[in-house]
Amino acid sequence: MMKTSDPKEKSLITKKDLNKVFWRSFQMEFSWHYERQMNMAYVYAMIPILRKLYQTKEEMASALKRHLEFFNTTPHIVTLILGINAAMEEENRLDKEFDEKAIDSIKTSLMGPLAGIGDSFFWGTLRLIATGVGTSLALQGNILGPILFILIFNIPHVVLRYLFTGWGYKLGTGFLKKIQSNGMMDSLTLGASIIGLVVVGAMTASMIDITIPLSIGSGEEAVTIQSILDDIMPQLLPLAAFGIVFYLLKKEVKPLSIIGGMAVVGILGAWIGIF
């Protein structure tokens, strides 16, 4: 499973070069644009490797052009692909027979699957936990809220980003094929979805705030509508709100229209005196 390049050829890329790639990879979304998305940032991160490997103008030009093609993946773990590409560029430099197209095709074929697992883990799970913990403190005005928000997200993020640089370089192209074939990718995605959904469910119960204080009946007999609802199930209205919005999103209603709808419901409700 290790990339076994011919032992007589010594490797040109050092730990230091890979560290430069790691640091430069932090800018992966800095120059994002609609036409080719992360392409300029990808070249920017690869340049320390390319400078090390290619001295002639022609070689450098062809390598730069190669990496200016369209690119997009989860930015936090892009270092996996950068590492693999670094190993391939090195091989390209050492082996005259090497097909340069392979560098591009590996890059293109990996960015999709990596984004699939990366987006659901970083955006779905990790950010969600950070948001849940951070906002529940910050809503009370606690300064730990924003601080924990940043730490919970970025400690795992930077550790994984760093580890993936080395793994990508060492394991070369065999890596993702391997984890895809023994189902590890599915397991990771499933696990991440479970954590994410448990937290979304929890946040639905604790952070959506709707109550109907209006009471019916009079005098001693008066009960608020809210207390009737609470007897059926606590937090029933937040769940209903979640369900309605979920349904609307499925029907492809635009998020901004949904927010507009909420404002209308709130204002009308306040006008007739429900809220």
Added chain:
Amino acid sequence: MILQAVLLGVIAFIAQSEYALGTSLLSRPIVTGLFTGIALGDIKTGIIMGATLELAFIGSFSVGASIPPDVVTGGILGTAFAITAGAGTETALLLGLPIATLTLILKNIYLGLVIPTMNHKADSYAEMGNYKGVERMHLIAGFGLSLMLALIVSISYSIGNNAVQSFLNVIPEFVQTGLTVATGIIPALGFAMLARLLINKSVAPYFFLGFIIVAYLDIPITGIAIFGAILAVIIVNIMNFTKKNEQSAQTTDGEVLDDEDF
């Protein structure tokens, strides 16, 4: 006043530069709310408004090629106008959302026309093997956007403050109440967007599990997250165990799963 406008611009610049700092979530309202509070001398209100805006904007993050409403300007200006006007959190939201949407228009022009132009410049540098030129295009493109958002925030804050004040004065009471109610419901949108990202038939019950536990037992989110992580490990293990039994005839190549990052 001018000092504050400049400070808010600096905050916007740093926030947008999260994309040079590993997409580290510095641009999120929960973070910019804190700094806006510091700049305007009301830290606690800043944090609370930031958290509320965070929940409202929770569904607003970029996956793939879609660019969401701009949380940098929406978060900072929404919070700043509300604090300066001495108004409540619903005002931050009332102002933040349209600002974020308006900025998105300018941002789309920048991302759709300006950077691609620089990209073509980078192409011609690449043609000549000039890696320094390529690097320069990347950096200019990135810092240009940070600068643009910083200017939007500074200018809007300097000229918009009085307008916002008089605008708020004419809004009737029940509209304000209604918007406060809407502020409470809006997180439902974010949660639903996240759920859509994660959900399919086989994992849907976990949403209700999380909901029921908190609705009846009122456990803090941190506890729920830990519970969810343990549950995920158990489920994945069970699933792999059954799968392994099914294909026990085959030779399996190892326990790669056990030491993964849960």
